[in-house]
Amino acid sequence: MLEVPETIIAAISASVVTLIGVLYTVHKSFTQQRTQLKHDAKERERERQMNLRRGVYLPAIANLSSNLSSILSMANLELPNEQVINSKENAQELSQIQIVGRDAVVQAVNRYSLELTEALLKLFIERAKLLDLKNSLELANEYMDRSLTKQSEYIEMMTQFNLQGSTDHALWNRIDRQAQFYNEQVEKYRNERNEVSECLRRQHIDFFEVCAKRLTKVSDLVPPIVFAIREELDLPLDRETFLKDHSESVNRIKEMLCSFKDAVSEHVIKEH
Numbered sequence: 001m002l003e004v005p006e007t008i009i010a011a012i013s014a015s016v017v018t019l020i021g022v023l024y025t026v027h028k029s030f031t032q033q034r035t036q037l038k039h040d041a042k043e044r045e046r047e048r049q050m051n052l053r054r055g056v057y058l059p060a061i062a063n064l065s066s067n068l069s070s071i072l073s074m075a076n077l078e079l080p081n082e083q084v085i086n087s088k089e090n091a092q093e094l095s096q097i098q099i100v101g102r103d104a105v106v107q108a109v110n111r112y113s114l115e116l117t118e119a120l121l122k123l124f125i126e127r128a129k130l131l132d133l134k135n136s137l138e139l140a141n142e143y144m145d146r147s148l149t150k151q152s153e154y155i156e157m158m159t160q161f162n163l164q165g166s167t168d169h170a171l172w173n174r175i176d177r178q179a180q181f182y183n184e185q186v187e188k189y190r191n192e193r194n195e196v197s198e199c200l201r202r203q204h205i206d207f208f209e210v211c212a213k214r215l216t217k218v219s220d221l222v223p224p225i226v227f228a229i230r231e232e233l234d235l236p237l238d239r240e241t242f243l244k245d246h247s248e249s250v251n252r253i254k255e256m257l258c259s260f261k262d263a264v265s266e267h268v269i270k271e272h
Contacts, residue, residue, distance in 0.1 A: 057101075057229050060094055060109075064222050067116055071215045072253070074123045075208050077134050081124070104228040112221040119214040126207055133200040140196055144189035147182045154179035212257045219250050 073084045097109050157175050166172070223239075223246055230237045 057097070057105075057233070060097055061226070061229070063094065064112070064225065068215060068219055068222075071119060071123065071211055071218065072257075074120075074127050075204070075211050075257075077127075077130055077204070081127075102228075102232050105225065105232055108221070108224040108228045112218070112225055115218050115221055119218050123211065123214060126210060130200065130203060130207060133196055133203065137193060137196045137200055140189050140193035144186055144193060147185035147189060151179060151182035151186055154182060208257050212254050215253065216250060219246070222246065 070084055073079055076084075094109060094113055098106055101109065154175055158172075158179060161172060161175060223243055226242065227237065227239060
C-alpha cells in the first residue's frame with residue numbers, strides 16, 4: 001500500500017485551510033461591499049428625495065409670507081383684486097407638497113390652507129362692500145364736478161347777459177332756473193359725497209382691525225409648517241427662539257395697523 005508522505009498531507013491541509021480562509025475573506029468582503037452598495041444607494045435615494053422636497057418646500061415657504069402680505073393688502077383699496085394675491089400660483093406651489101411631503105408636513109399645510117382660504121374669502125366679501133362705497137364716492141365727486149362746471153357756465157351766461165344790457169326776461173329766467181338747478185345739484189352731490197366719505201372711512205378703519213385679527217389667526221399656523229419641514233429635512237432649529245421671533249414680527253405688524261387705525265380715526269374726528 002502506497003503511503004502518502006506526511007509533508008504532502010500537511011501541505012494539502014494547509015492549502016485547504018488557506019483556501020477556506022480566502023473564500024471566507026472573499027465572501028465577507030463581498031457581503032460588506034454589497035451592504036455598502038445598498039447603503040450608498042439608499043443614501044443617494046434619500047438625498048434625491050431631500051433635494052426634491054427642498055425644491056418644493058422653499059418656494060412654498062416663500063409663499064407663506066406672500067400670503068400673509070396679501071391679507072394686509074386687502075385693506076389697500078387702491079389695489080385691484082387681481083393684484084392683491086396670485087391665488088393660482090400659490091395654490092400650485094402648495095399643492096405640490098401634497099405629493100412629496102410627509103404626513104406631518106401635509107397636515108400642517110392643509111390646516112394653514114383652509115384657514116387662509118376662509119380668511120381671504122371673508123375679507124374679499126368685506127372688501128367688495130368697501131369698494132362699492134369707494135365707487136359711490138368717486139361717482140358723487142364726478143357728478144358734483146360736472147354740476148359745478150355747468151353752474152359756472154350759467155353764471156358766466158348771467159354775467160354776459162348783464163354786461164350786454166339785454167332785456168329779454170324770458171331768457172334771463174331760463175338761465176336763472178338752470179343756474180339754480182345746478183346749484184342744487186352741487187349741494188346734493190356734496191352732501192352725498194360727505195356722507196359716503198364718512199361711512200367709507202369708518203368702515204375702512206374697522207376693516208383694518210378685521211385684517212389684523214385674520215393675520216394673527218393665519219400666521220399662528222406657520223410655525224407648525226416650518227417645524228415639520230425642518231424636521232423632515234434634518235435641519236436643526238431652536239423652536240423657542242423661532243416662536244419668539246415669529247410672535248414679535250406679527251405683533252409689530254399688528255401695532256403698525258393699530259397705529260394707522262388710530263391716525264385715521266383722529267383725522268376723521270378732526271374733519272367732523
